[in-house]
Amino acid sequence: MQRVLPLVLLVLLFSGCCKRTTLILLPDDTGTAGEATLHTEKGEMVVNTAYTQTSVGASGTLPTPAIAIAPEKVQKKYGKLLAAQPQSPESFILYFEAGGTSLTSESEAMLPVVVQAVQQDAPVEVSIIGHSDTQGNADFNYALSLQRAEIVHRLLFDLSPFMERVSVKSHGEKDLLVQTADEVSEPRNRRVEIMIR
Amino acid sequence: MKRIWIVCMLVFSATLVNAGEMQDQDIGFLKSKTGTVALIRAGLERSVEPGQHLFVTDTIVTGPQSSAGVVFQDGTVLTLGAVTSIEMQKYLFNPKEEQYGFEFYMKRGELIYSSGKLGKLAPEKINVKTPRATVGVRGTRFLLSIR
Numbered sequence: 233m234q235r236v237l238p239l240v241l242l243v244l245l246f247s248g249c250c251k252r253t254t255l256i257l258l259p260d261d262t263g264t265a266g267e268a269t270l271h272t273e274k275g276e277m278v279v280n281t282a283y284t285q286t287s288v289g290a291s292g293t294l295p296t297p298a299i300a301i302a303p304e305k306v307q308k309k310y311g312k313l314l315a316a317q318p319q320s321p322e323s324f325i326l327y328f329e330a331g332g333t334s335l336t337s338e339s340e341a342m343l344p345v346v347v348q349a350v351q352q353d354a355p356v357e358v359s360i361i362g363h364s365d366t367q368g369n370a371d372f373n374y375a376l377s378l379q380r381a382e383i384v385h386r387l388l389f390d391l392s393p394f395m396e397r398v399s400v401k402s403h404g405e406k407d408l409l410v411q412t413a414d415e416v417s418e419p420r421n422r423r424v425e426i427m428i429r
Numbered sequence: 430m431k432r433i434w435i436v437c438m439l440v441f442s443a444t445l446v447n448a449g450e451m452q453d454q455d456i457g458f459l460k461s462k463t464g465t466v467a468l469i470r471a472g473l474e475r476s477v478e479p480g481q482h483l484f485v486t487d488t489i490v491t492g493p494q495s496s497a498g499v500v501f502q503d504g505t506v507l508t509l510g511a512v513t514s515i516e517m518q519k520y521l522f523n524p525k526e527e528q529y530g531f532e533f534y535m536k537r538g539e540l541i542y543s544s545g546k547l548g549k550l551a552p553e554k555i556n557v558k559t560p561r562a563t564v565g566v567r568g569t570r571f572l573l574s575i576r
Binding site for chain 1: 457458460461463479480496497498500501502504506508509510511524525527537539540541543544545546548550559560561562563564565566567568569570571572573574575576
């Protein structure tokens with residue numbers, strides 16, 4: 233028994249009590265990096281440059297200061313994980329003629345491209361999301377955005393009746409493409425977004 | 430007295446139904462996988478294939494030399510590496526009512542988080558928990574490893 237005890241302690245030591253939690257900030261699809269924070273009971277550390285890392289070992293300690301890690305090193309250490317990333321969700325944005333529910337001719341020409349993308353990327357989920365600008369009250373904008381999304385759904389359904397897992401939603405004026413104050417007419421915010429995930 | 434019991438039972442079953450509705454909400458799906466990927470739902474574990482819908486409170490576990498790509502309704506993507514376990518704890522994406530939430534517990538392994546609309550609309554509602562630390566995020570991609 234006396235011999236077993238040190239062994240047990242050794243096993244405990246290497247099996248979880250001393251795991252390291254490491255946070256590495258990566259650039260997104262557009263090449264820009266945001267910000268992430270590692271918190272423990274003792275404090276927090278922010279990483280806000282691509283390819284910097286912070287980590288924490290034993291419980292309750294302060295995270296290590298942020299230091300750079302070479303992209304090649306990340307690739308070498310986490311290559312399999314990086315390669316396993318699925319394709320990022322893709323959004324198509326369709327615009328409407330002012331005041332109405334008919335698509336601009338450019339946007340109408342996009343519909344077959346959307347159908348093709350849905351078929352190519354299976355399995356997928358598709359959201360058709362109506363958006364408005366901030367002019368008018370929120371309830372009206374919600375209803376109008378939903379109406380536009382339903383029209384796009386019908387047009388897509390006409391092209392491809394077998395499209396599954398499609399949901400039709402409205403975000404009204406709560407999810408602007410171009411940030412504006414309230415009561416601002418902005419054509420780029422009057423849109424229907426087709427998100428293929 | 431009997432009547433009180435019946436009322437109690439009704440209230441109790443109503444809460445059960447409510448809880449059930451919350452848990453059955455579709456929050457995303459398994460987009461891709463390699464090796465073995467298991468889903469634990471209501472205490473039952475089974476292996477799953479791409480296309481599988483996910484609910485709040487599901488736990489996803491990958492085997493050795495395995496990986497899983499999970500895509501959520503707002504476009505957030507989680508890539509799980511080998512021997513990784515995450516338990517979804519909260520998912521709310523309701524821009525109409527401005528209700529947002531994204532929380533999960535990562536017990537072990539490695540993953541890549543890639544932000545979707547939630548990261549843009551409500552970064553303060555995103556919370557990744559691990560045994561030693563929590564991670565907060567502002568619209569980005571990061572790698573998290575517990576090894």
